[in-house]
Amino acid sequence: MPQSFTPDVHGHIAALMIYPVKSLAGVAVTQARLLETGLEWDRHWMVVDAGGLFLTQRECPRMALVQPQLTADALQLQAPSMAPLSVPLDAIGPRCRVEVWDDTLDAMDMGDSVAVWLQQALAQPGVRLVRFAPEVRRACSSRWTAGVLSHTHFADGYPVLVTTEAAMVPLNARLVDSGLPAVAMARFRPNLVLGGLEAHDEDHITMLEVGADTDRGIAPQLALVKPCARCPIPNIDPATAQSHPGVGDALLTYRQDSRLNGAITFGMNAVVLSGSGAMLRVGQPVAGSYGFE
Numbered sequence: 001m002p003q004s005f006t007p008d009v010h011g012h013i014a015a016l017m018i019y020p021v022k023s024l025a026g027v028a029v030t031q032a033r034l035l036e037t038g039l040e041w042d043r044h045w046m047v048v049d050a051g052g053l054f055l056t057q058r059e060c061p062r063m064a065l066v067q068p069q070l071t072a073d074a075l076q077l078q079a080p081s082m083a084p085l086s087v088p089l090d091a092i093g094p095r096c097r098v099e100v101w102d103d104t105l106d107a108m109d110m111g112d113s114v115a116v117w118l119q120q121a122l123a124q125p126g127v128r129l130v131r132f133a134p135e136v137r138r139a140c141s142s143r144w145t146a147g148v149l150s151h152t153h154f155a156d157g158y159p160v161l162v163t164t165e166a167a168m169v170p171l172n173a174r175l176v177d178s179g180l181p182a183v184a185m186a187r188f189r190p191n192l193v194l195g196g197l198e199a200h201d202e203d204h205i206t207m208l209e210v211g212a213d214t215d216r217g218i219a220p221q222l223a224l225v226k227p228c229a230r231c232p233i234p235n236i237d238p239a240t241a242q243s244h245p246g247v248g249d250a251l252l253t254y255r256q257d258s259r260l261n262g263a264i265t266f267g268m269n270a271v272v273l274s275g276s277g278a279m280l281r282v283g284q285p286v287a288g289s290y291g292f293e
């Protein structure tokens with residue numbers, strides 16, 4: 001059920017991003033359906049090694065160069081110097097056991113031909129593509145959700161990652177001052193980028209309400225529950241798959257977060273309180289309530 005709250009800040013959706021295959025390139029969209037598990041098709045597929053363990057850009061930076069696209073009936077993958085690959089959205093496959101962080105669960109293997117394509121694209125023998133099984137429920141850790149029961153697919157831990165458009169300003173100022181080029185928000189792989197707010201306002205917003213879906217009259221509500229700790233992936237240039245420590249070094253100067261014992265954070269993980277099924281659109285208004293500690 002929707003919760004009542006008094007908004008402290010107003011903005012809009014500046015960008016929406018989905019990542020159909022975990023840790024491959026993202027897709028900018030103008031609209032996306034919000035589900036309990038996150039944006040529709042987000043992290044719905046995942047690359048695993050021969051033992052079923054998930055693979056990310058941490059181990060394989062080349063994943064950044066594989067570009068997904070969603071058509072009406074297929075997931076399409078493109079990689080440099082390779083013919084595109086098409087995987088039907090309704091494809092099913094044999095059940096297999098996979099691991100993503102602390103969870104072991106059933107998934108659907110997408111077949112040998114898809115696996116061979118990925119192995120060539122990533123130069124990684126033995127990797128395979130799996131799809132989230134429809135009957136599986138992967139619960140988010142309740143430690144941060146204040147009792148809210150939430151589920152996600154193959155995201156690291158929570159359904160939606162929220163950032164502010166303005167957060168790139170202080171980061172890029174530090175990069176330029178140190179003689180490095182500015183970088184884009186794509187480094188941080190958010191789902192929901194908010195405009196019209198101060199840099200890192202999401203750190204202090206506890207609840208976010210999106211303007212009513214004009215199709216269904218639903219005003220979705222998200223609870224921003226946990227800061228997003230950052231690994232080395234933001235150091236990887238998504239255009240080249242080359243890594244440089246500059247981004248991480250810059251963040252270290254001002255983004256150590258006491259809520260996570262000094263870990264570097266950028267963005268907030270969110271769970272869906274209400275409005276599953278609503279369509280989110282770029283430009284939609286948002287309102288947030290602060291929860292300063």
